[in-house]
Amino acid sequence: MKLVRFGAAGQEKPGVVDADGKIRDVSAIVPDFSGEHLSDASLDKLRKADLASLPVAPADSRLGPVVGRVGNFLCIGLNYVDHAHESNLPIPSEPIIFNKSPSSITGPNDKVYIPIGSEKTDWEVEIAVVIGKDAYNVSEESALNYVAGYTICNDVSERAWQIERGGQWTKGKSAPSFGPIGPWLVTRDEISDPQNLDMWLDVNGARVQTGNTSTMIFTIAHIVSYLSKFMKLEAGDVITTGTPPGVGMGMKPPRYLKAGDTVRLGIAGLGEQQQSVVATNG
Structure with a gap:
């Protein structure tokens, strides 16, 4: 579904x-x-x-985030080899974990607001999972049984705040509108292999990211199991799992989002998102 x-x-x-x-x-x-x-x-x-x-929703209905009342919005960094290389960072030996604030979550086609003082707002297409039942200390073999479904996340990031402000990645990941998720939550029975899905992202109509979930360093099953060793994952938690190469930070010279830009992204079987980028006023 x-x-x-x-x-x-x-x-x-x-x-x-x-x-x-x-x-x-x-x-x-x-x-x-x-x-x-x-x-x-x-x-x-x-x-x-x-x-x-059942009633049909109005044709012009806004799509909201695919899950409500998110408790934990967990993220995995540098989970694609080429993205680690473009970031000039070593390949991690264990998953790198950080948080996005749940208050960053928006609908898949809502506007992305550049925060006041931002200099380096960037894009990241990612596959995200939504947990369907509590998971604590689960095996990698059983981990996907705890997943309700899969969706798309644009892990919008302010790189100066993420990297240049004391090393706390959450600071650069959590501004309002920095977590579009959707358009759909595709239940796990409809995705036979989450580790073989094409993914892409365009800025102003030009393709900047192209990848496939097959090139993840740590699989989704491994990530869910790994996280569950350290915390109890709860139903409704969102885990976004890293991005392939092509982010603005990795370009030469680097390129970042500005007001008036349009970002469009998609993953095979999971739909597409599109956001207009605007400046925050006041």
């Missing part, structure tokens, strides 16, 4: 994309896609539902 949340910011309703591409309002079955409502049992109720009998 392709799960969506639609409607005005803060007032999103849960929906499922039907066979004709229409969004069906499933709020009569599940109140939201968050927490326990992402469990296998909850998703099975949706699979058995007669979608044709």
Whole structure:
């Protein structure tokens, strides 16, 4: 299934994309896609539902973030060999973990706001996973059973704040609008191999990132298992798993986002996002 949340910011309703591409309002079955409502049992109720009998969302509905009330927004850095090389950083021997603030999360086509004082706002196309049930100390072999589904994240990053302000990556990753996720949460049964998905990102119509999840240093299963050794992952947590090469920081000379730019990105089977870049006022 392709799960969506639609409607005005803060007032999103849960929906499922039907066979004709229409969004069906499933709020009569599940109140939201968050927490326990992402469990296998909850998703099975949706699979058995007669979608044709449910209301169709307005055609012009805004798409919101695919999951609500996110507790942890966890990230993996330098998880593609070529991206580590372009960043002039060593290949990690274990996953590099950092956080994005959940307050950075926005819809897939919402605007990206350049923060006041930002000099180096950058883009990163990534595959993200949403946890479907609590996971603590789980094996790599069973790890994907704890995943509700997969989605796209643009891990927008302010590089000066990330790298030049004392080494705390979270500072450069957490501004409002720095975490577009969506358009869909594609349930794990629909993605036979999350480690073989093409991914891309364009800035102003020019392709800057091209990659495939097969070139990850640490697989999604490894990441979920690894994180669960150190913390209990909870239903609704989001984990974004790193980006392939082609970020602005790695260009010669470096190139960063400015007001008026358009970013478009996609991953095979997971849809596309598009954001307009604007300056923050005040």
